[in-house]
Amino acid sequence: xxxxxxxxxxxxxxxxxxxxxxxxxxxxxxxxxxxxxxxxxxxxxxxxxxxxxxxxxxxxxxxxxxxxxxxxxxxxxxxxxxxxxxxxxxxxxxxxxxxxxxxxxxxxxxxxxxxxxxxxxxxxxxxxxxxxxxxxxxxxxxxxxxxxxxxxxxxxxxxxxxxxxxxxxxxxxxxxxxxxxxxxxxxxxxxxxxxxxxxxxxxxxxxxxxxxxxxxxxxxxxxxxxxxxxxxxxxxxxxxxxxxxxxxxxxxxxxxxxxxxxxxxxxxxxxxxxxxxxxxxxxxxxxxxxxxxxxxxxxxxxxxxxxxx
Numbered sequence: 001x002x003x004x005x006x007x008x009x010x011x012x013x014x015x016x017x018x019x020x021x022x023x024x025x026x027x028x029x030x031x032x033x034x035x036x037x038x039x040x041x042x043x044x045x046x047x048x049x050x051x052x053x054x055x056x057x058x059x060x061x062x063x064x065x066x067x068x069x070x071x072x073x074x075x076x077x078x079x080x081x082x083x084x085x086x087x088x089x090x091x092x093x094x095x096x097x098x099x100x101x102x103x104x105x106x107x108x109x110x111x112x113x114x115x116x117x118x119x120x121x122x123x124x125x126x127x128x129x130x131x132x133x134x135x136x137x138x139x140x141x142x143x144x145x146x147x148x149x150x151x152x153x154x155x156x157x158x159x160x161x162x163x164x165x166x167x168x169x170x171x172x173x174x175x176x177x178x179x180x181x182x183x184x185x186x187x188x189x190x191x192x193x194x195x196x197x198x199x200x201x202x203x204x205x206x207x208x209x210x211x212x213x214x215x216x217x218x219x220x221x222x223x224x225x226x227x228x229x230x231x232x233x234x235x236x237x238x239x240x241x242x243x244x245x246x247x248x249x250x251x252x253x254x255x256x257x258x259x260x261x262x263x264x265x266x267x268x269x270x271x272x273x274x275x276x277x278x279x280x281x282x283x284x285x286x287x288x289x290x291x292x293x294x295x296x297x298x299x300x301x302x303x304x305x306x307x308x309x
Contacts, residue, residue: 009152015117023118023186023307024306024308025186026284051076052075052076053075053076054075062077084123084124085125085185087116087188088126088127089115089119090177092132093160094131094160094194095246096246100224100290101226101290102225103290109156112155113152115307115308120144120145125143127141127142127181128140129177131168137154139154167247170207171206171207172201174189174209174211184215186217186307190221192223193222203277204277212283218284219286222287223288224288231255236255238254239253240252
């Protein structure tokens with residue numbers, strides 16, 4: 001049987017729409033080199049911003065001598081400092097992401113590819129990470145349009161369990177991420193957040209504590225498939241043996257209206273707990289299902305959250 005071709009992560013039409021956007025930070029997070037991002041700080045780049053009175057010790061080269069000739073007073077020219085922004089995109093590749101129609105992992109890759117494309121084309125510093133029970137792979141320090149194919153190849157190569165780690169551990173992954181990503185910047189975590197709490201690692205809130213503080217401007221995107229929101233769309237009817245995609249735990253169930261209602265209540269409560277954990281830790285939260293076009297999520301919902309503009 002011939003292999004079915006996987007659609008590209010980014011279409012030309014999608015990229016054309018993305019060209020009009022840039023990544024926004026809710027915090028002023030200083031970059032490492034001069035880029036296209038205008039900062040509120042006054043620096044010494046080429047774009048004029050304002051004047052201020054000269055004081056002894058200032059750089060004489062920045063005095064506006066034409067203004068001095070007219071007003072007989074010394075003024076210093078101030079310029080808008082432009083700097084790059086570190087953007088870290090963190091992709092969950094644990095076993096539970098390889099589920100749903102449309103598939104959650106493929107959907108997440110397309111979302112991350114779109115955000116990465118925006119970051120690169122505006123000369124921000126892009127870092128990519130994949131994780132399950134820890135950070136598995138990374139590509140860091142990419143900048144400009146030239147690394148776009150490298151970014152896409154990295155994402156296309158991410159497969160659940162490819163490194164032997166299928167079970168997710170959000171706390172261990174976030175702890176490792178905080179250790180390897182030392183520079184301030186935006187962090188976007190894309191996951192289904194199907195993470196079993198335990199006494200040792202705590203819950204989602206305990207995991208997210210590693211991505212908080214002035215160092216990070218954090219966003220969390222929780223992806224669910226339509227079949228997770230409504231199990232009957234995934235053929236969950238009758239007497240079944242269900243197997244956990246990550247740890248292999250099994251459970252025998254008889255699906256009834258009462259059981260489905262309880263599932264829906266538990267799902268809603270869990271998603272609310274993830275939202276609350278993100279809010280309490282200072283991360284902006286967005287929930288999306290994979291039957292919503294990824295273009296709409298990126299171009300509309302993430303713009304409304306303030307990540308893109």
